[in-house]
Amino acid sequence: MSFPYQIRSFDEYKAAYKKSVDDPEGFWAGIAGHFYWRKRWDKVLDWNFREPKIEWFKGGKLNITENCLDRHLGSFGNRPAIIWEPNDPEEHHRVLTYRELHNKVIQFANVLKNNGIRKGDRVCIYMGMVPELAIAVLACARVGAIHSVIFGGFSAQSIADRIIDANAEFVITCDGAFRGNKEIPLKNVIDDALVQCKFVKRVIVLTRTRTPVSMIKGRDVWWEDEIKKVETMGHPDYPAEEMDAEDPLFILYTSGSTGKPKGVVHTSAGYMVYTNYTFVNVFQYQPGDIHFCTADIGWITGHSYIVYGPLSAGATSLMFEGIPTWPDAGRFWDIVEKHKVNVIYTAPTAIRSLMGFGLEPLKGKDLSSLKVLGTVGEPINEEAWHWYDEHVGKKKCPIVDTWWQTETGGVMISNLAGITPAKPTYATLPMPGVQPVLVDEKGEEIEGNDVSGNLCIRFPWPSIIRTTYGDHERCRTNYFATYENMYFTGDGCHRDEQGMYRITGRVDDVLNVSGHRIGTAEVENAINMHAGVVESAVVGYPHDIKGQGIYAYVIYQGSHGDDNLSRQDITQTVSRIIGPIAKPDKIQFVTGLPKTRSGKIMRRILRKIAEGETEQLGDTSALLDPGVVDEIRNGKL
Known part of the structure; x- marks a missing residue:
């Protein structure tokens, strides 16, 4: 299967991007035409961001599994679709x-x-x-x-x-x-x-x-x-x-800035077209390549780049049951060697964790089959980027640093492997069909290069979120109400002199821990369920392995006078209510929290203290009790 829409040079990227902005409907109709439809669509796109209402390939009828399975049977029914590597290397793969x-x-x-x-x-x-x-x-x-x-x-x-x-x-x-x-x-x-x-x-x-x-x-x-x-x-x-193009395909829950997880809804046709297009282009997939995405299918990365993207492209997708450090820190490299993997797509957290074991686990491993390295979930720091490049890719494999979200369905900003330029720590350029814009706090567009702002997208792409399940208003207020006529990503971003994009982190109360989004409100709610806790405030701080760690300030009136035991009790409570991924890394007991006279917790101050910036805390005169800041600063863990 060749892909007529695969971009093969920087000039082709520029031409595809220009067409996708000048004539988005013609551009996406051209790509969608390569799939199997029971009935072609009546209208490519109907949208407004106010409600929001977004419908792609309206009136089209299809089933995504016919595009992932049935249509491949004639030409390559005997090609491996899934290679499964079990947790225990002694157990036989399938x-x-x-x-x-x-x-x-x-x-x-x-x-x-x-x-x-x-x-x-x-x-x-x-x-x-x-x-x-x-x-x-x-x-x-x-x-x-x-x-x-x-x-x-x-x-x-x-x-x-x-x-x-x-x-x-x-x-x-x-x-x-x-x-x-x-x-x-x-x-x-x-x-x-x-x-x-x-x-x-x-x-x-x-x-x-x-x-x-x-x-x-x-x-x-x-x-x-x-x-x-x-x-x-x-x-x-x-x-x-037979499904309508806009029938829901799946719900995937993600953390937001409030305590309740929200069910992101993706629909059949647009999601299929976009995950296929991004898979083929970002990784420069060639028929016969073995694609190893190390994510869990429980996250959007697994949905899009283990299941639907690769299978709709007739690719071979490698699924791994275990973890990168068991039975030792060479497990990924054993898998690459054993199955002659061509593309590996993993999280910066995994790379940083493996860096900590030194080069010994890489010794003697044949990684010569690798053609493309990818990262996902969070921005990759420069040190990890160079380690990945030198020791895994042997400086021969382009690294694609992909930025996207559960809500976007597929990769939004990334270099295309070996086709468009890479730059360490930068996601680089938008995918065709993606129109990024930086805005200031007032929603005014920030034009030009070498500028920073809040990252928004001004036009829909086929796999954009359609709603939050059972609560459309929540979808509107979360993503479309902050800035008029734009999708707000919740991320801050820098655009450099060449127009390349670098994601600088969340600008709302959401943490990015090991590439997983966790709402601060969700963690606070869980901590506050503990019988001895009066109140808590949670912020992120830089963490060597996870990217961001969870720092909790807790007012505690428990009985047993042993701080470490109390911390373990609180951690256990969070694990039971949310799961181990949300456990705080640090818990500092305090007698009060910095609040304004209206009762709002000043998380900005708590974030600075957690990050170790204890001198420049800004104006604290509006606080109800400025003295509480000194106590917190002096007790920092």
């Missing part, structure tokens, strides 16, 4: 060809049908990184059910919140999952979550770890038993459900 994956998706689509799952139903998926996770996602899409994948590190309370918000009556999970030397009891966590979700009708459980689990009669069924039932029916086909 390879699923496009034909095998297609058969398994059809089989599981029949399981979904037999269990009462229909078009429009919401299905919560909480599984480890096994091939059956990708099969479940694709089977949902095939029957027209809306999948909502939840990362395996979230707590029972976080899962319950998401199941209730999506009103998901169906759950797919595993008995447990392997991650490094840990076994995670997924089914037990689901059972705890479902105490609050009595409306759930069916839980389908895959066997992976053979952890003993409780199976509730009438609600819980084993994946394997359900597959056997389908097999006794012969081998029934499951023609893909």
